[in-house]
Amino acid sequence: MSQAAAYFRDQVSTLTDDGKKRRWIYPRIIKRKLYRYRSLLSYFFLSLLFAAPFLKIKGEQLVLLNVLERKFVFFGLIFWPQDFYLFAFALLIFLVFIVLFTVVFGRVFCGWVCPQTIFLEMVFRKIENWIEGDHLHQKRLDEGPLTVSKFFKKSLKHSLFFLISFLISNIFLAYLIGSDVLIRIITEPVRQHISGLISIWVFSFVFYIVFSRMRELVCTVICPYGRLQGVLLDDESIIVAYDYERGEPRNKISKNVENQHGDCIDCKLCVHVCPTGIDIRNGTQLECVNCTACIDACDMVMSRINRPLRLIGFKSESEIKNKMPFKISKKAYGYSAVLLVLLSLMSFLMIRRTPIETTVLRASGTLYQFRDQDHTVSNLYTAELVNKSGKDIGFELIPDDHRLKIQYVQKAALIRYGSSAKITFFIIMSQDAVKKYKTNISFTLRSQKETSGKFETTFIAPPNN
Numbered sequence: 001m002s003q004a005a006a007y008f009r010d011q012v013s014t015l016t017d018d019g020k021k022r023r024w025i026y027p028r029i030i031k032r033k034l035y036r037y038r039s040l041l042s043y044f045f046l047s048l049l050f051a052a053p054f055l056k057i058k059g060e061q062l063v064l065l066n067v068l069e070r071k072f073v074f075f076g077l078i079f080w081p082q083d084f085y086l087f088a089f090a091l092l093i094f095l096v097f098i099v100l101f102t103v104v105f106g107r108v109f110c111g112w113v114c115p116q117t118i119f120l121e122m123v124f125r126k127i128e129n130w131i132e133g134d135h136l137h138q139k140r141l142d143e144g145p146l147t148v149s150k151f152f153k154k155s156l157k158h159s160l161f162f163l164i165s166f167l168i169s170n171i172f173l174a175y176l177i178g179s180d181v182l183i184r185i186i187t188e189p190v191r192q193h194i195s196g197l198i199s200i201w202v203f204s205f206v207f208y209i210v211f212s213r214m215r216e217l218v219c220t221v222i223c224p225y226g227r228l229q230g231v232l233l234d235d236e237s238i239i240v241a242y243d244y245e246r247g248e249p250r251n252k253i254s255k256n257v258e259n260q261h262g263d264c265i266d267c268k269l270c271v272h273v274c275p276t277g278i279d280i281r282n283g284t285q286l287e288c289v290n291c292t293a294c295i296d297a298c299d300m301v302m303s304r305i306n307r308p309l310r311l312i313g314f315k316s317e318s319e320i321k322n323k324m325p326f327k328i329s330k331k332a333y334g335y336s337a338v339l340l341v342l343l344s345l346m347s348f349l350m351i352r353r354t355p356i357e358t359t360v361l362r363a364s365g366t367l368y369q370f371r372d373q374d375h376t377v378s379n380l381y382t383a384e385l386v387n388k389s390g391k392d393i394g395f396e397l398i399p400d401d402h403r404l405k406i407q408y409v410q411k412a413a414l415i416r417y418g419s420s421a422k423i424t425f426f427i428i429m430s431q432d433a434v435k436k437y438k439t440n441i442s443f444t445l446r447s448q449k450e451t452s453g454k455f456e457t458t459f460i461a462p463p464n465n
Contacts, residue, residue: 111291
């Protein structure tokens with residue numbers, strides 16, 4: 001880092017020098033190798049994002065996060081409120097994975113995978129460049145007077161921005177309420193879906209503001225991930241970094257002087273292409289989203305002046321300062337161990353998960369009942385069975401002990417999809433078979449001739465002496 005740039009930590013890149021106004025960012029776009037890779041990856045994620053609500057597995061859409069009905073679907077697996085512990089466990093695994101990924105690779109998720117970056121850089125920014133021209137034309141247009149041409153370009157741009165925001169809003173709601181419900185909102189009379197229509201318009205305006213005005217502020221101010229990376233990164237983390245050992249001291253190209261300065265010629269192209277307006281040569285900064293635009297820009301300059309590429313590249317601090325090859329830090333091994341344990345527990349819980357969740361309780365306020373006519377004793381139970389599969393299913397309870405019999409008081413032969421059924425029944429046991437006051441008994445729940453689960457309860461009766 002140069003001494004002249006040491007003041008950068010006291011200044012926000014998106015504010016003017018006096019700190020009173022926002023400084024609008026006009027990033028230059030350089031379409032080299034990494035930019036093309038990002039574009040291809042972005043198109044893949046955009047296709048998946050828009051298609052997922054309409055792709056179905058076993059009659060359910062690929063991904064559904066229906067908070068209102070408390071129903072969550074991931075690649076054909078349905079999770080209900082009874083599975084909340086699995087959802088919390090999966091969220092914990094995701095957070096640990098993000099932490100581990102950040103420790104090893106920095107904030108590359110933000111620049112390559114985050115929907116905010118993908119939509120802004122690969123959709124809205126491209127539309128802006130298509131209508132208003134490159135970064136220089138955009139700046140001149142904004143600073144110039146209002147003319148017919150400017151009014152037309154701005155109107156066209158913001159109309160397209162809102163149209164795309166409206167489309168994103170519909171897709172976003174398809175993840176929350178389901179694509180079938182969304183289609184009904186669109187096709188059926190408006191008066192039948194007032195709340196749904198209001199939601200679509202509200203989200204449309206939110207997305208429009210985010211992508212037309214907020215832009216990089218979402219990454220630098222609103223999103224907490226940038227602040228989190230400052231705690232997680234260490235000298236072994238691979239990040240987008242400037243090789244100051246090779247680049248300093250900076251100087252302009254001179255034909256008469258050789259080998260008296262570093263490879264950096266201070267062209268500031270890496271600053272001009274940055275979507276958050278920072279100078280990567282100042283070191284790791286909260287605003288950097290690892291989009292790699294500065295790598296493409298610097299490589300273009302290095303190739304023109306016949307210097308080695310990757311003056312800016314994916315590097316760790318140890319690699320730059322100590323010329324050490326990359327190695328995984330102890331911190332990363334620790335997070336990997338935690339992640340492995342969590343994944344193992346999650347796998348165990350998923351294997352034990354059954355399509356029918358059963359809760360059996362002895363009826364409150366009741367004791368055993370003697371049946372003198374056949375010398376038996378009975379206990380009264382209630383059971384609630386929740387259908388967590390994707391279809392209506394029938395069931396039956398089978399005692400594991402052949403000496404036990406079931407007599408139903410209230411019986412349901414079928415559990416509807418996504419609902420529950422309550423049954424009440426007596427467990428009957430011969431008085432001669434009772435050996436102790438509290439006996440553990442077990443049952444098998446069968447559905448479609450397959451075992452759907454097992455459960456245990458207790459049978460209370462005085463022992464037969």
